[in-house]
Amino acid sequence: MSGSRGEDSYKGVGNQVKESVLSERLAFTGRIAASIAHEIRNPLGNVSIAAQQLKKAYSEDSPWSKHIEVIIRNTERINFLITELLNCARPPELNIRPHDMHGIIENVLDSIRSSLSTQWIKVIKKFDAKPSIINVDREHINRVFLNVVINSVEAMPKGGTLTISTSIEGDFFMVKIQDTGVGIPEEDIIKIFDPFFSTKSMGVGLGLSIVYGIVVSHGGKISVESIWKRGTIFTISLPTK
Ligand SMILES: Nc1ncnc2c1ncn2[C@@H]1O[C@H](COP(=O)(O)OP(=O)(O)OP(=O)(O)O)[C@@H](O)[C@H]1O
Ligand SMILES: [Mg+2]
Structure with a gap:
């Protein structure tokens, strides 16, 4: 065409x-993408929980706090990308x-x-x-x-x-x-x-x-x-x- x-x-x-x-x-890239995204979710969740706990343990003026913020910001970004990837790999529920x-x-x-x-x-x-x-x-x-x-x-x-x-x-x-x-x-x-x-x-x-x-x-x-x-x-x- x-x-x-x-x-x-x-x-x-x-x-x-x-x-x-x-x-x-x-279909192939979609399947691969979905399985990789799925596998990344769990360890990413653990990193995120650990970073949140570190954030609570250190005060805001600690030299470590900006590094902890970097970890938290980036885990949120990866989580967003993975969610978008899963959305395009699996057919959306339609209304x-x-x-x-x-x-x-x-x-x-x-x-x-x-x-x-x-x-x-x-x-x-x-x-x-x-x-x-x-x-x-x-x-x-x-x-x-x-x-x-x-x-x-x-x-x-x-x-x-x-x-x-x-x-x-x-x-x-x-x-x-x-x-x-x-x-x-x-x-x-x-x-x-x-x-x-x-x-x-x-x-x-x-x-x-x-x-x-x-x-x-x-x-x-x-x-x-x-x-x-x-x-x-x-x-x-x-x-x-
Ligand atoms: N109308 C267009 N004219 C020229 N190139 C295009 C056009 N539409 C898509 N493309 C090409 O296809 C690529 C993929 O498009 P796609 O929309 O998936 O991602 P993106 O626009 O780069 O990023 P985003 O995820 O923000 O949409 C683009 O980066 C561009 O190279
Ligand atoms: Mg685009």
Whole structure:
């Protein structure tokens, strides 16, 4: 399903063979990630309890107290990362209700309105005229669009255009999120859904792993096409029935 735009062809993960390789790979990394996360939890809990006890034993002006704070802060950080990792490895519990998809997308855009304007990002909405009410978990689908849109915004540090198009194709509601950002090098395309793959200095690399888990648990699909230095399109399809 690699599309084309002008003379450049988008490099993408989308055709059937690549898609099944990707699903197997994700299922594998997901299982490994979940078992490692699980194994880390117990010893980490012991470190955390021990650090809390040391904190009680030393007064705040002790030379050791700042080291103890470092241990506590970092165990909290590791605990947060492990929880996020487990969230993307196991399918989330869904609270499925009928929701207006265009309403969810509008909410996501509203929540990042200020970064869109400070980064000079123009938004084009091409919404399907037909009703867009489908059964989804609102909070999780909100997270899907937010993560993908934030990635697009982060890919356009010098401004650009974010185009969000929706359509109904057969039994699927399709959302295309397209940016004119830095694009993804061909060799990275297969890695972007892996937990902890990030090319950003402050990135955790869990955004798209979480997105993938949520989309699949809704019976949907996600694919990506990109041209390095030109832009990227993420296509999310969710079943309408
Ligand atoms: N729209 C995009 N344009 C260019 N590269 C992208 C885009 N979306 C994702 N990527 C690439 O995929 C990588 C993984 O994305 P992902 O959202 O999982 O993690 P992240 O954004 O780096 O960190 P975070 O956990 O904070 O979301 C990014 O670091 C980036 O290299
Ligand atoms: Mg991200």
